[in-house]
Ligand code: ADP
């Protein structure tokens with residue numbers, strides 16, 4: 089069991105940002121309206137995620153850290169989750185196999201909850217504790233018992249860079265959630281969570297950048313698209329300023345990036361890219377669900393149609409005619 093967990097850990101927990109991803113996704117799934125993320129030393133000494141979501145029931149907290157203990161199978165019709173079938177219930181056990189984890193959670197709203205401590209897969213504590221509604225999970229000394237993996241970690245700056253990039257995108261994808269991200273006591277991000285995507289954008293990229301954005305709105309029998317793109321004058325040296333959200337989830341999509349670039353084609357200087365945050369809605373049946381979920385990739389069934397729709401909507405926002 090322990091070995092199986094360590095092997096699974098290799099799949100799920102590649103680096104600190106993968107831990108952040110799993111923990112924050114759980115907090116989002118739990119319906120949280122505030123999520124506070126505290127990182128120390130690029131996540132190698134501490135990754136802590138505090139949410140005000142549903143919490144974990146006292147009798148479930150232990151089993152949540154053992155494999156396939158997920159409670160999400162029957163409760164969710166979300167196709168993204170069905171897409172991740174093979175990975176359900178693996179995150180917490182995998183993390184617990186390669187770190188020291190302390191989880192305090194309350195689902196009662198009574199101020200009482202449970203404190204569960206597990207290190208390298210072995211349970212240290214499982215006791216009643218005072219706790220506000222929600223979950224506070226701290227992952228310390230990641231890879232302390234797998235030195236070979238620890239050796240692969242890059243500099244603290246690189247690791248916090250990956251973490252910040254991911255949290256920024258989640259903040260853009262979920263403007264209704266108030267996020268904070270702290271690193272070694274410095275505040276890297278704070279969003280207010282009032283549902284306004286342009287405000288979330290301003291928190292990530294600055295108010296000046298937000299002022300220069302153009303609104304995108306597109307309707308189609310199969311799709312709808314909304315969000316913001318930068319004017320052609322406002323560019324960056326890489327594609328990282330493009331964030332795409334499909335049916336509420338942040339994803340990566342070559343097709344959509346291509347459509348965006350196509351819409352700008354002659355407007356951008358060579359090797360310059362726009363800033364964009366786009367939310368695309370569609371019927372789940374139009375998404376290919378057989379793609380590795382941890383890579384956040386999806387495939388669309390009507391790719392050409394979708395590409396044209398996205399390109400056209402953006403071209404419209406840019407105020408130019410299609411030929
Ligand atoms: P999965 O998310 O695929 O179900 P995880 O290992 O990530 O698997 O989590 C196991 C279970 O622990 C979840 O199904 C959920 O019931 C519970 N859980 C984990 N994190 C939280 C959280 N922040 N709030 C509420 N419940 C949580």
Ligand code: MG
Nearest residue numbers: 110113114179
């Ligand atoms: Mg999870």
